[in-house]
Amino acid sequence: MSQRLTIHPHQIQGQAVQLTPEQSHYLGRVLRLHAGAEFIAMDGRGHWWRAQLLTPEMAELGELLAVERELPAPIALLMGIPKGDGMDQVVRQATELGVRQIFPLITERTQVQPSPARCQRWQRIATEAAEQSLRQWNPDIFPAQSLATALAQVGGMPKLVCDPEPEVPHLLSVLRPEPEALAVLIGPEGGWSGKEIAWLEGQGAKRVSLGQRVLRTVTAPLAALALVGAQWEQYL
Amino acid sequence: MSQRLTIHPHQIQGQAVQLTPEQSHYLGRVLRLHAGAEFIAMDGRGHWWRAQLLTPEMAELGELLAVERELPAPIALLMGIPKGDGMDQVVRQATELGVRQIFPLITERTQVQPSPARCQRWQRIATEAAEQSLRQWNPDIFPAQSLATALAQVGGMPKLVCDPEPEVPHLLSVLRPEPEALAVLIGPEGGWSGKEIAWLEGQGAKRVSLGQRVLRTVTAPLAALALVGAQWEQYL
Structure with a gap:
């Protein structure tokens, strides 16, 4: 599971992610992921999640992934x-x-x-x-x-x-x-x-x-x- | 004396430096140096000298200058x-x-x-x-x-x-x-x-x-x- 998608924090409600048309296109047509497939969702604000595609327009966030790429202080x-x-x-x-x-x-x-x-x-x-x-x-x-x-x-x-x-x-x-x-x-x-x-x-x-x-x-x-x-x- | 000129090692004979037409032009016309004026001659091989313009085509190297810009090993x-x-x-x-x-x-x-x-x-x-x-x-x-x-x-x-x-x-x-x-x-x-x-x-x-x-x-x-x-x- 190395496929990654950047999402905006305002797209997240609870664990659900409402995908934009561009994101749907990217996951479905470019990466060729089907319902049930997993990918990494990144919010650009410090978080990476294991995520699952539910429908072409909706994904669900799973566990937070531990990634240590950032400097220890800003x-x-x-x-x-x-x-x-x-x-x-x-x-x-x-x-x-x-x-x-x-x-x-x-x-x-x-x-x-x-x-x-x-x-x-x-x-x-x-x-x-x-x-x-x-x-x-x-x-x-x-x-x-x-x-x-x-x-x-x-x-x-x-x-x-x-x-x-x-x-x-x-x-x-x-x-x-x-x-x-x-x-x-x-x-x-x-x-x-x-x-x-x-x-x-x-x-x-x-x-x-x-x-x-x-x-x-x-x-x-x-x-x-x-x-x-x-x-x-x-x-x- | 902060004006600098790069010379090629083969231009040096003893302390004398035979200047190329481009170098003569640069010293005389661009930097407006006259006979007797000082500048820094650099050979790109580790040396900086205090130098003096003798004629438009000839300069003389003086003391080596201590400069420490290089890493301690290559x-x-x-x-x-x-x-x-x-x-x-x-x-x-x-x-x-x-x-x-x-x-x-x-x-x-x-x-x-x-x-x-x-x-x-x-x-x-x-x-x-x-x-x-x-x-x-x-x-x-x-x-x-x-x-x-x-x-x-x-x-x-x-x-x-x-x-x-x-x-x-x-x-x-x-x-x-x-x-x-x-x-x-x-x-x-x-x-x-x-x-x-x-x-x-x-x-x-x-x-x-x-x-x-x-x-x-x-x-x-x-x-x-x-x-x-x-x-x-x-x-x-």
Whole structure:
């Protein structure tokens, strides 16, 4: 039983799942499942169930499946929007590496003003990437917003600001060992302004380095997520 | 003095550097340097020098500059060529993260047969990315080749084969703590065949995992390089 279907939480009533016409088509015509066949239902909100197709339009949820694909605590990525289609790549790869929320930031040095359609596209990329990576959570991609607005939204969790200055301590030397909700902030091409860094430090954020090498803005979040994940899952 | 010029080792005789017409144009017309001005000369083979422009066609090397951007030991990436332009992305990002050699592999499940022009393009991408990242070494991109040919070229160094099977030990639990030359092998979309894995294990390669999440073939090398770099530089 490796066939999977993503359902929306509002489709569930008790154990019953009312399927959309697209889902019915997918299960019946693409996967060729008949009444009584089993599949995995995923809600993108942390749950996988063993499920059974009852009629072409209705399925029933069975036991919850234990899957451990998620990081032990959620990471929010606050990301200065890169030029070109760099954000597409960041959203896709950060989703593979376990990010839970992405806040696209319009900072002082951001050169892009994305349309609402662009932000919806990022959400679609994240949802697709989460399904391909067998994630249990679909990351939430927020509308493009200012640094101050995004920081207010993430609240009191520890905040690590990646900064390529060489004298800054390494991310892993600052990360607390127990997994806990964490915000990682990465600037656009050109980095943070001095004013932004000062303001972030005033808000309790810590500047951190990602090592000796100079990473482009689209590569930095991947290094950060890979390192935090390995630390939290105690491979280090 | 932050202006930099990449020179080829064969341009150096003693301390003198014979500049090409393009380099003369770049220093004189683009950077607007005059005789007596200083710049940084980089050979892409581990050296940065303080240099002085003597005439429009000639410069002199001064002291060697101590720069520590390179990983403490070289990593060779043996990479099943991904579909589309995925290899461009891998070459660029792996260069940022410190790779020293890349062997593009034609494996059982590789669906691409790259032209020699394509391989030259990868070398150009690596050289540009190394300059942008202020690397001291330009990575060498080898011609596309079979797994057996590439494995013979890397010789006796430890070989880690990334494998998404969940029961495989994590890369960092297998990596020896002291930095030493290392080969990391990553399959194309669809992964390694059972026959390839068996053959690699017969050659002394170890299967390793990159964590709980399912990474695409273009993302896996970045996670591997970020983790090995952090381990070797003792941030963990």
